[in-house]
Amino acid sequence: MEKQLLDAAIIGGGPAGLNAALVLGRARKNVTVIDEGRPRNAVTRKTHGFLTRDGVSPGEFRRLAREEIGAYPSVSFLADAAVSIEGADGRFQITTAQGVTLLSRKLLLAVGLKDRPLDIPGLADVYGKSAFVCPYCDGWELRDQPLVVINKGAELMHFAPLISGWTDRFTICTNGPDELTDEQREELRRHRVPLFDSPIRRIESDDGIVREVVLADGTAVPCRGLFFRPELALGSDLPQALGCALTDIGTAEIDAFGKTSVPGVYSAGDAASRMHQAIAAASMGALAAAMINNELNAEAWGRSE
Template sequence: MLDCVIIGGGPSGLNGSLVLARANKNIILFDEDKPRNAVTHESHGFITRDGIKPSEFKRIAKEELMKYPNCKIVNERVMHIKKEKQSFTIYIKTGKVYKSRKVILSTGLIDVLPSIHGMSDFYGTSLFSCPFCDGWELKDLPLVLIAENAGAFHKVKLLYNWSKDLVVCTNGKRVFSQEQRDLLAKKKIKLIEDEIMVLQGEKGQLKTIRFKNGTQIERKGGFVTAGLKQASSLAMTMGCKQHKNGGIETDSFGRTNIEGVYASGDISLSAPSQVINAASEGSIVAMGVIHDLVREDF
């Protein structure tokens, strides 16, 4: 019987595994190795790891975990989790079955990008979603914000911190109030509400945005407001409650409404999606698991 299984090998699952391993708990980290940041060349904002490649971050993390004999890493997909009276049965894709007292879901999110031709050619290279992660590298450049929802105005204000040469494209949507339009004009931020036909450039570097009305603009990079959805259905099939924003509802130590099931990292949508935030949540949730195990055993 395992003390805990962690499902998802992102920063949250990795850091949670480290805390659990160091607490002398027998654990398995299940990692399908399909990270959300696979298209990202560098991760930023994590002290001592600023600018690191996500793949290198993961390699170092797994290397550190392998120092602990009570921690095992299994590169397989978890297909189903069945709750028993005092434990959980975990079924993985190969057909193997594991038993565990606790489960941490760190399965993360998936970006849902606007349906624009050429978007995938530049996302993660010169088009990004988080200015805190990538704003410095694009500061003072001619930028575009592609946003189709009501959060566009907040994103504009954020991006103005890094570059004043900003064009906002809504891809045919009308998402700004007249008051917001007036403020954009006052700040000399151009607003284009025409539908985008295609994004063009070379080797991942955005150069031109062509619109269906025949016009075009030149930009050197920018940001896009992506939608988010759960990367795994495990939390939902287990009956975990969700917030209105789609995140998994938890207490301050990651406990869900299902006893023995915890959620950490981006899955809860409780903090901005950054490596350092996810890793921090993984540590806190792992401590919550340890507190519960110790209380039960003592």
């Protein structure tokens, strides 16, 4: 007996995948969400900037979302990881780590991003507690506190004015050559922002709260929080394996509706955006789901003639 052909398979159960499942469930589409339950934001205690959910933990957010989606019986969840995909638009075959196979007309890749190993001693101890990557998500909690910003080059010159909206008490540690021009260093001096390019030896902390950043030259920079630039990679190699075009930063290249370069394959959330916020990911998931539904309905309409 042949397996059921799903309308859509959603790979990834974060805000993008969950909101897509909600929209497709309400559109009466048969959908399975495949997620292994290892979200990148699991290290954080709270999710911020999401209207009606400000301050909720990532785990509670997912629980509430799945509870709401449970009202739509055409949506199911599979606690597993998709490891390979074959086929083409209209009939994709997904194989999971546990050996499950599913067939689906359309795909939504909401695989997110993952952190590469944190190579600064002590950073893993404070990540998600007093060290963060996004001031829109966690800047309020560290407002007016003495902070260290670990960043360099052109991105640093974007981040420095940004973080100044939350505190004017911050020091920059570039953990090696700063990759700045003389004009950029002068700009930081005019704003009285201390700049250190000595490599970071370690981060000292107490119960996850950073106390100081110790540099290789012996300098100790006291602080109560950190913002750093993470090294990120796609949460799965499936976009590349399927032949999806990628952007210059390694995310899936999509059009305004979430379509990738591969027919029948969509992407949403952090895997396809620089806007690494839960509410932005959810919005992208909702839009991509609407486009998937439109495509499915148009195809069914054509077949019925």
